[in-house]
Amino acid sequence: MSNGPLAGVRVLEFASIGPGPFCAMMLSDMGADVIRIDRPSGIAGTGPNAVLQRGRPSLVLDLKHEEDRALAAIAASATDVLIEGNRPGVMERLGLGPAPLMQANPRLIYARMSGYGQDGPRAQEAGHDINYLGLVGALDAISDGKSPPRAPLNLLGDFGGGALYLAFGIAAALFEREQSGHGQIIDAAIVDGSASLMGMVHGAFATGSLKRAPDENILSGAAPFYRCYECADGKYIAVGAIEPQFYARFITAMGVEEYARFSQRDPSFWAELSSLLEAKFKTKPLAAWTAELSPLDACISPVLSVEESVNESHAEARGMFVNIAGVRQPAPAPRFSRTPGAIQSPAAQPGEGGRAALRRWGVS
Numbered sequence: 386m387s388n389g390p391l392a393g394v395r396v397l398e399f400a401s402i403g404p405g406p407f408c409a410m411m412l413s414d415m416g417a418d419v420i421r422i423d424r425p426s427g428i429a430g431t432g433p434n435a436v437l438q439r440g441r442p443s444l445v446l447d448l449k450h451e452e453d454r455a456l457a458a459i460a461a462s463a464t465d466v467l468i469e470g471n472r473p474g475v476m477e478r479l480g481l482g483p484a485p486l487m488q489a490n491p492r493l494i495y496a497r498m499s500g501y502g503q504d505g506p507r508a509q510e511a512g513h514d515i516n517y518l519g520l521v522g523a524l525d526a527i528s529d530g531k532s533p534p535r536a537p538l539n540l541l542g543d544f545g546g547g548a549l550y551l552a553f554g555i556a557a558a559l560f561e562r563e564q565s566g567h568g569q570i571i572d573a574a575i576v577d578g579s580a581s582l583m584g585m586v587h588g589a590f591a592t593g594s595l596k597r598a599p600d601e602n603i604l605s606g607a608a609p610f611y612r613c614y615e616c617a618d619g620k621y622i623a624v625g626a627i628e629p630q631f632y633a634r635f636i637t638a639m640g641v642e643e644y645a646r647f648s649q650r651d652p653s654f655w656a657e658l659s660s661l662l663e664a665k666f667k668t669k670p671l672a673a674w675t676a677e678l679s680p681l682d683a684c685i686s687p688v689l690s691v692e693e694s695v696n697e698s699h700a701e702a703r704g705m706f707v708n709i710a711g712v713r714q715p716a717p718a719p720r721f722s723r724t725p726g727a728i729q730s731p732a733a734q735p736g737e738g739g740r741a742a743l744r745r746w747g748v749s
Contacts, residue, residue, distance in 0.1 A: 397464040
């Protein structure tokens with residue numbers, strides 16, 4: 386058994402896509418005892434994922450059958466946290482909604498993961514990461530105003546606004562239960578979490594510290610000191626020299642110190658300086674620029690591929706990636722001094738280890 390900070394916490398996960406399994410993975414990494422309930426036919430559009438499904442056994446149940454629904458209800462009576470990611474109303478129709486399960490287990494924390502939440506006019510709509518980001522203004526805010534907005538993979542909505550907020554809600558509910566002795570329902574909507582992640586942006590627009598126009602927005606790639614540049618070998622370097630001292634070092638090293646006569650935050654010269662720097666960066670390969678600029682300590686780094694990132698020197702020194710069953714994958718995060726998290730096991734095959742785990746919980 387793990388000695389992570391969540392050791393002793395039991396979690397029953399109903400298989401879903403994206404944020405649900407990622408949240409369950411994080412809880413397992415932190416020591417929680419998680420059992421995943423898989424569907425006999427799997428979930429349409431998804432396949433095995435050695436990272437998202439790591440660290441917990443699998444129990445295959447067909448919830449269309451009464452005896453399997455009854456077993457799921459009994460398992461819920463023996464758990465601390467239940468995670469489900471269906472559309473609102475599905476678990477109620479199965480007889481596995483929060484009302485009967487929390488009546489049988491008043492300490493149960495019933496964690497619901499959805500795109501639009503449990504109520505509101507869009508609650509029953511289908512959606513994906515790109516839809517949620519579009520709705521809360523995130524896609525528009527990250528666009529450059531010249532080309533169609535691109536979703537940053539599904540990192541911002543599914544995992545940032547979804548899984549992380551679900552995990553935070555579960556941790557908060559577990560803490561509160563220690564005071565009250567009672568569980569509660571968590572309504573974690575990706576639109577809610579994504580809107581929350583936009584909090585700094587809303588505040589910055591309101592005060593004027595961040596400009597709304599894409600060609601005046603420091604964080605949108607318009608500023609020459611906060612963007613990526615292509616090098617001679619087709620690779621990219623990331624420049625984040627926002628602070629005045631970093632900016633001064635950067636333009637001096639690039640031989641364009643004459644632009645110090647402009648106020649750094651004045652967008653009127655940004656396009657001109659960006660064009661000049663684009664030409665300069667294309668004169669040398671990435672490795673040469675990294676060797677030259679990294680010692681400046683001015684927030685400049687290479688843009689690595691996924692494959693390159695696992696072997697980066699800082700990642701290796703901190704053990705940021707581990708090899709589990711032949712799959713290189715991120716290590717648990719964050720880190721704890723006394724009760725470190727750990728990957729409890731490789732990803733289980735459907736049905737692997739679930740019934741044994743239930744017996745461990747006292748469910749026959």
